[in-house]
Amino acid sequence: MSKPTPLSGFPELLPAERVVERAVADSLRRTFALHGFAEIETRAVEPLDQLLRKGETSKEVYVLRRLQEEAAGKDSGMGLHFDLTVPFARYVLENAGKLEFPFRRFQVQKAWRGERPQEGRYREFTQADIDVVMKDELPFHFDVEVARVMAEALAALPLPPMTLRVNNRKLIEGFYRGIGAEDPARVIAVIDKLDKVTADEVSGMLVTDAGLTDSQAEQCLALARITTADASFVDQVRALGVEHELLETGLAELAQVVDGVADLDGERFSVRAQLSLARGLDYYTGTVFEISMDGFENLKSVGGGGRYDALASDGKTTYPGVGISFGISRTLIPLLARGHLAGSRPVPSAVLVAVVDEESRAVSNVVAQQLRARGIPTEVAVAAQKFGKQIRYAERRGIPFVWFPADGADGSHQVKDIRVGNQVDADPASWEPPAEDLHPTVLTPLTDQPAQPHQSAQQQEEIS
Amino acid sequence: MSKPTPLSGFPELLPAERVVERAVADSLRRTFALHGFAEIETRAVEPLDQLLRKGETSKEVYVLRRLQEEAAGKDSGMGLHFDLTVPFARYVLENAGKLEFPFRRFQVQKAWRGERPQEGRYREFTQADIDVVMKDELPFHFDVEVARVMAEALAALPLPPMTLRVNNRKLIEGFYRGIGAEDPARVIAVIDKLDKVTADEVSGMLVTDAGLTDSQAEQCLALARITTADASFVDQVRALGVEHELLETGLAELAQVVDGVADLDGERFSVRAQLSLARGLDYYTGTVFEISMDGFENLKSVGGGGRYDALASDGKTTYPGVGISFGISRTLIPLLARGHLAGSRPVPSAVLVAVVDEESRAVSNVVAQQLRARGIPTEVAVAAQKFGKQIRYAERRGIPFVWFPADGADGSHQVKDIRVGNQVDADPASWEPPAEDLHPTVLTPLTDQPAQPHQSAQQQEEIS
Numbered sequence: 001m002s003k004p005t006p007l008s009g010f011p012e013l014l015p016a017e018r019v020v021e022r023a024v025a026d027s028l029r030r031t032f033a034l035h036g037f038a039e040i041e042t043r044a045v046e047p048l049d050q051l052l053r054k055g056e057t058s059k060e061v062y063v064l065r066r067l068q069e070e071a072a073g074k075d076s077g078m079g080l081h082f083d084l085t086v087p088f089a090r091y092v093l094e095n096a097g098k099l100e101f102p103f104r105r106f107q108v109q110k111a112w113r114g115e116r117p118q119e120g121r122y123r124e125f126t127q128a129d130i131d132v133v134m135k136d137e138l139p140f141h142f143d144v145e146v147a148r149v150m151a152e153a154l155a156a157l158p159l160p161p162m163t164l165r166v167n168n169r170k171l172i173e174g175f176y177r178g179i180g181a182e183d184p185a186r187v188i189a190v191i192d193k194l195d196k197v198t199a200d201e202v203s204g205m206l207v208t209d210a211g212l213t214d215s216q217a218e219q220c221l222a223l224a225r226i227t228t229a230d231a232s233f234v235d236q237v238r239a240l241g242v243e244h245e246l247l248e249t250g251l252a253e254l255a256q257v258v259d260g261v262a263d264l265d266g267e268r269f270s271v272r273a274q275l276s277l278a279r280g281l282d283y284y285t286g287t288v289f290e291i292s293m294d295g296f297e298n299l300k301s302v303g304g305g306g307r308y309d310a311l312a313s314d315g316k317t318t319y320p321g322v323g324i325s326f327g328i329s330r331t332l333i334p335l336l337a338r339g340h341l342a343g344s345r346p347v348p349s350a351v352l353v354a355v356v357d358e359e360s361r362a363v364s365n366v367v368a369q370q371l372r373a374r375g376i377p378t379e380v381a382v383a384a385q386k387f388g389k390q391i392r393y394a395e396r397r398g399i400p401f402v403w404f405p406a407d408g409a410d411g412s413h414q415v416k417d418i419r420v421g422n423q424v425d426a427d428p429a430s431w432e433p434p435a436e437d438l439h440p441t442v443l444t445p446l447t448d449q450p451a452q453p454h455q456s457a458q459q460q461e462e463i464s
Numbered sequence: 465m466s467k468p469t470p471l472s473g474f475p476e477l478l479p480a481e482r483v484v485e486r487a488v489a490d491s492l493r494r495t496f497a498l499h500g501f502a503e504i505e506t507r508a509v510e511p512l513d514q515l516l517r518k519g520e521t522s523k524e525v526y527v528l529r530r531l532q533e534e535a536a537g538k539d540s541g542m543g544l545h546f547d548l549t550v551p552f553a554r555y556v557l558e559n560a561g562k563l564e565f566p567f568r569r570f571q572v573q574k575a576w577r578g579e580r581p582q583e584g585r586y587r588e589f590t591q592a593d594i595d596v597v598m599k600d601e602l603p604f605h606f607d608v609e610v611a612r613v614m615a616e617a618l619a620a621l622p623l624p625p626m627t628l629r630v631n632n633r634k635l636i637e638g639f640y641r642g643i644g645a646e647d648p649a650r651v652i653a654v655i656d657k658l659d660k661v662t663a664d665e666v667s668g669m670l671v672t673d674a675g676l677t678d679s680q681a682e683q684c685l686a687l688a689r690i691t692t693a694d695a696s697f698v699d700q701v702r703a704l705g706v707e708h709e710l711l712e713t714g715l716a717e718l719a720q721v722v723d724g725v726a727d728l729d730g731e732r733f734s735v736r737a738q739l740s741l742a743r744g745l746d747y748y749t750g751t752v753f754e755i756s757m758d759g760f761e762n763l764k765s766v767g768g769g770g771r772y773d774a775l776a777s778d779g780k781t782t783y784p785g786v787g788i789s790f791g792i793s794r795t796l797i798p799l800l801a802r803g804h805l806a807g808s809r810p811v812p813s814a815v816l817v818a819v820v821d822e823e824s825r826a827v828s829n830v831v832a833q834q835l836r837a838r839g840i841p842t843e844v845a846v847a848a849q850k851f852g853k854q855i856r857y858a859e860r861r862g863i864p865f866v867w868f869p870a871d872g873a874d875g876s877h878q879v880k881d882i883r884v885g886n887q888v889d890a891d892p893a894s895w896e897p898p899a900e901d902l903h904p905t906v907l908t909p910l911t912d913q914p915a916q917p918h919q920s921a922q923q924q925e926e927i928s
Contacts, residue, residue, distance in 0.1 A: 002778055002779060003557055003558065003560075003778045004511075004554050004557055004558045005558070006558065007507065007509070007542075010507060010509060011507075012504075012505070012555065013504065013505070013561055014504075014508055014559060014563075014565075015502035015503070015504055015569070015836040016830050018502070018503055018504055018505065021505075022503065033812035033841050034812070034839070034840075034841050035837045035840070035841070035842070035843065036811055036812055036813035036841055036842065036843030037706070038479035038482070038810055038811050038812060039479070039482055039486060040476075040477065040479055041476070041477070041482065041485075042476055042589050043471065043474040043475075043476055044508070044576070044588060045471070045474060045588070047468075055903055060530070060531075061530070061531050062528045062529065062530055062540075063528070063529045063531060064526045064527070064528060064544070065526065065527045065529065066524070066525070066526055066527070066578035067524075067525050067527060067578070076526075078471075079531075080528070090468050091476065093468055093828070094467065094469070094470065095467045095468055095478060096467075098478055099478075099479075100810070102846055103842070104811070107481070110508065112508070114530035114531070124507050124508060124509070130713065139846065139847065141825065145844075174908065314467045315466060340556055346502055346564070347500055347502050347568070348497035348500055348501070348502060349500035361605065372498040372499065375498070376498075376629050377497050377498050377499070377500055378498070378499070378500065379499065379500030379568070380609075382566055382603065383603065392539075396564050397564055425705075435920070
């Protein structure tokens with residue numbers, strides 16, 4: 001086998017980079033579980049007919065065939081899932097009798113899309129989803145809850161600050177109805193283009209495509225220009241003088257979501273009511289979310305979600321849901337590639353136990369076991385080389401401490417912090433490395449500051 | 465969408481079952497990291513020509529196509545990996561310049577095989593692999609190390625006791641050469657059938673297929689019958705009176721591995737030198753491993769591995785390796801299905817905060833945040849129903865505690881352990897549940913005993 005080359009769109013991480021990915025995934029899991037969300041995993045494959053229900057993604061699905069089926073011209077009828085929502089909806093229907101509702105769940109898994117790879121868009125990627133799903137009716141306070149849980153999760157990540165943008169489909173649909181638009185869905189589809197074309201062009205399309213008058217189009221654009229960090233958007237909308245019952249409901253709902261996470265707004269996290277936000281997919285029926293990473297707006301949204309009044313339905317029962325998805329690969333891979341993030345070392349080991357000679361390897365092994373027994377990741381030197389060579393072995397791996405076993409029964413053990421060079425007597429039954437050296441950590445080399453560490457209880461208190 | 469049915473061979477877990485799977489995966493990760501093994505993940509796909517190098521698995525590979533490629537009659541040339549060894553070998557070659565050797569790594573990932581589903585054999589399954597890989601030459605003590613690490617990992621699992629069977633290809637090949645067999649590889653292939661056909665049939669095949677005399681065949685069977693819990697196999701082999709240099713090397717190596725894990729032999733873990741073990745795949749060149757789960761021998765091996773002197777090669781450099789794989793799905797799914805294991809509750813929540821009326825939901829939210837800030841998973845009641853209903857909501861989910869917020873500024877908070885019914889005053893800023901109630905745990909309903917909990921530092925000390 002000659003040297004293989006990377007596969008475009010299928011990023012893989014080196015061990016030190018994986019440290020960062022695990023820190024991010026573990027931090028998300030911890031926050032989600034603190035809020036009572038249960039973890040599930042779904043299989044990688046779904047029936048093709050389910051995957052192709054939404055026409056726009058059909059071209060991006062990877063279809064699966066077994067080799068021998070292929071020979072016989074048969075199709076497995078299965079494809080790899082392209083998100084975690086389609087599998088979750090199927091899981092809820094399949095297991096409805098065994099689940100308790102409301103069902104709060106999170107999923108951290110890979111998904112696959114055959115689209116053209118570019119920065120932030122991969123053919124294989126990991127994402128983290130939270131959703132709450134209920135039978136028949138889902139109280140609105142769950143919209144506030146998922147926003148709150150994701151906001152806390154984002155604020156705790158060792159990543160650049162995140163912004164959660166929120167809007168409400170009832171608000172904009174009610175507004176469009178209030179100004180007399182006959183086909184609000186068309187208006188939403190046109191407004192959704194605001195991040196791609198100019199406001200003038202959108203204005204033109206609102207007239208030609210959505211059948212609005214010039215002044216109606218101007219009102220729609222005025223609404224879309226509103227973006228606030230708090231509930232003050234309510235007054236700005238009211239100032240436009242449009243009235244509709246659905247608009248009132250939407251205003252109240254959006255204000256509740258924004259107020260519900262307002263206390264988290266700060267250096268690590270911001271919330272914005274952004275009234276241009278529509279999110280193309282037409283199954284959203286109320287709250288819509290979008291996440292962006294500050295300073296990396298070129299990556300576009302790195303997460304999103306919303307309320308769907310019919311996440312799943314088996315004909316008899318309808319399951320409404322609300323949820324948000326966060327793209328782990330979409331944020332991490334560009335940050336790692338640009339050097340914004342790094343793992344502090346590529347191995348878990350905090351200590352390398354030196355080997356004096358091959359005959360005494362067992363002595364080194366015993367020291368290592370004593371350290372591991374107290375939770376200190378430890379490896380033993382590969383060979384009884386000169387100590388200088390063994391120390392350089394540790395240096396190359398970023399292992400901070402080298403342990404020199406006692407030479408004979410009377411000698412004493414010594415441990416050396418090879419970063420500063422000081423060497424002291426130590427007892428393998430009680431010595432501890434500083435807590436910050438115990439496990440690999442996440443560094444932010446470009447800012448020269450340590451990354452936000454794992455969410456600690458104390459930090460949580462500061463946040464809440 | 466009508467109610468979907470499960471897909472044969474693609475098992476999915478309910479939330480309480482997922483608790484068990486996560487406990488197992490976390491326990492494995494913890495032990496592997498304590499020994500300095502770095503975690504990596506590889507992409508799900510590999511080029512088909514790499515996947516098909518080993519002929520015997522070719523029929524089981526899932527081939528991937530993008531829908532639009534399919535329309536154009538094109539093939540992606542990729543398939544889903546069927547194990548974690550092929551991807552790891554490719555990863556090592558691809559990143560050789562960026563890795564430090566020896567490279568200790570573990571991987572806990574899914575793999576896919578299109579084989580016929582049966583108990584313990586699935587089309588999608590999770591496994592945990594550890595390997596050490598080196599450039600040019602890998603010292604033998606790594607064979608002892610991987611056996612040791614996996615033995616500790618298995619002993620710490622909340623699963624039935626495991627047995628690690630070990631043999632050595634040099635030992636058996638040296639023995640066959642010592643008795644004058646001209647084609648030791650043929651003898652190994654026939655001996656490998658001992659778990660499928662009778663000893664008499666194997667004896668016959670040794671004569672007809674492998675060209676042995678009756679007395680040579682009898683010697684081979686005598687060797688294969690040897691199985692010991694310690695290094696006493698050495699004397700038993702010597703008693704057969706066969707001499708060969710390779711046999712001596714193999715005896716010494718096997719004795720080192722067995723001795724290296726002997727102190728872990730006990731209730732949770734056993735080690736056996738089993739001289740019939742060959743493991744069909746012909747790239748093993750020394751130590752071979754197989755894992756079985758006591759009481760579930762019908763599942764056959766639930767893990768295995770060995771030493772390969774050429775795990776990977778790019779033509780210039782050869783990378784020898786030694787490793788062991790453990791089947792998480794293969795062990796867990798049958799145990800869960802038969803009721804041997806269960807999660808203690810399907811939600812992370814240790815506390816449900818009751819809601820007195822919808823107006824005071826914010827009060828309940830504040831209590832929940834105070835508890836979460838101290839690491840206590842907490843959810844808030846869905847609706848301000850009668851307290852009896854809210855308690856039953858907690859009961860159905862196995863949430864042990866229900867919190868009743870203070871009614872007004874003067875009242876005091878109360879918390880009720882709904883399993884026993886006692887209700888006491890409590891302060892949300894300081895109250896703690898018992899440690900064993902904080903997170904869901906693994907239960908073993910059939911034995912009526914708690915499962916081995918997560919590996920604690922203290923337990924590790926008892927083990928080592």
